[in-house]
Amino acid sequence: MRYFSKVTDLGDLQSALQEALEIKNNRFKYVELGKNKTLLMVFFNSSLRTRLSTQKAAMNLGMNVIVLDVNQGAWKLETERGVIMDGDKSEHLLEAIPVMGCYCDVIGVRSFARLKDRDYDYAETVFNQFVKYSGRPVFAMETATVHPLQAFADLITIEEYKEAKRPKVVLTWAPHPKALPQAVPNSFAEWMNAADVDFVITHPEGYELDPAFVGDAVVEYDQRKALEGADFVYAKNWSCPGVTNLADYGQVLSKDMKWTIDEEHMSWTNDAHFMHCLPVRRNMIVTDDVIEGPRSLVIPEAANREISATVVLKRILEDLK
Numbered sequence: 001m002r003y004f005s006k007v008t009d010l011g012d013l014q015s016a017l018q019e020a021l022e023i024k025n026n027r028f029k030y031v032e033l034g035k036n037k038t039l040l041m042v043f044f045n046s047s048l049r050t051r052l053s054t055q056k057a058a059m060n061l062g063m064n065v066i067v068l069d070v071n072q073g074a075w076k077l078e079t080e081r082g083v084i085m086d087g088d089k090s091e092h093l094l095e096a097i098p099v100m101g102c103y104c105d106v107i108g109v110r111s112f113a114r115l116k117d118r119d120y121d122y123a124e125t126v127f128n129q130f131v132k133y134s135g136r137p138v139f140a141m142e143t144a145t146v147h148p149l150q151a152f153a154d155l156i157t158i159e160e161y162k163e164a165k166r167p168k169v170v171l172t173w174a175p176h177p178k179a180l181p182q183a184v185p186n187s188f189a190e191w192m193n194a195a196d197v198d199f200v201i202t203h204p205e206g207y208e209l210d211p212a213f214v215g216d217a218v219v220e221y222d223q224r225k226a227l228e229g230a231d232f233v234y235a236k237n238w239s240c241p242g243v244t245n246l247a248d249y250g251q252v253l254s255k256d257m258k259w260t261i262d263e264e265h266m267s268w269t270n271d272a273h274f275m276h277c278l279p280v281r282r283n284m285i286v287t288d289d290v291i292e293g294p295r296s297l298v299i300p301e302a303a304n305r306e307i308s309a310t311v312v313l314k315r316i317l318e319d320l321k
């Protein structure tokens with residue numbers, strides 16, 4: 001594997017899941033694979049889980065790790081071609097990327113959506129520049145539209161905790177004070193469509209996700225109906241994806257607290273497990289009682305980020321030329 005941003009990059013999903021569970025039982029089995037190889041993790045945005053879990057995964061594989069926080073200590077980067085660079089940006093990404101590629105064997109990139117121009121974000125402009133100009137394998141650590149390491153970790157968690165052979169999984173929008181990208185719900189939807197689950201998405205009207213990610217999922221605007229019989233409830237906020245009205249792209253259309261997941265919402269489910277990628281705004285997205293309750297999986301999900309990253313890096317290292 002040379003690039004990782006979507007579920008199909010892994011090939012057969014069942015094999016990848018099996019490999020993840022094997023690695024979880026012996027996470028240092030491939031410690032020789034990354035000897036004298038260097039991972040560069042490039043962050044344009046903040047992170048707790050991705051930073052720590054991906055670094056730990058690289059250490060499991062014996063790699064060296066360099067972390068670059070672009071906004072803390074590096075030159076301020078211009079990302080647009082054709083700009084006259086007479087402002088505060090001292091270096092262009094088109095030089096910076098190949099330079100970064102000189103010092104490493106593999107690159108992970110975190111670059112969130114700007115939520116101003118849908119075409120720019122959905123073209124994955126920054127991530128694809130790393131693919132094109134770094135000369136290195138590149139993987140997504142949450143880009144403008146996808147967060148595959150999170151979705152893979154979520155799927156591993158569902159596999160571990162499911163009680164039915166084919167569980168019902170519900171992705172529900174929940175309120176948040178700020179405009180957030182669609183990367184997490186996009187990837188979650190993409191991966192659930194590829195998994196052996198019954199998948200339902202629920203959100204207020206206007207929050208329709210891109211059809212490329214919705215796939216065959218059932219979309220139900222009545223949150224209570226959607227949650228009925230759910231085995232897993234995955235809550236997440238996202239800003240307007242601009243599918244039904246492009247002018248609304250990146251806007252907060254609703255802060256309706258009736259969508260906050262509380263004990264009453266969970267009582268409509270099949271004693272569902274609660275899931276969220278974290279970080280989470282308590283008592284906006286989910287109440288204290290639910291996130292602290294016995295069916296909450298938020299910590300196991302975070303723990304599985306180490307496992308998903310170990311599988312992805314292992315596969316990239318195996319194919320290094």
Ligand code: CP
Pocket residue numbers: 046047048049050051142150277278279
């Ligand atoms: N879930 C997740 O990616 O967390 P961070 O933003 O802290 O990395």
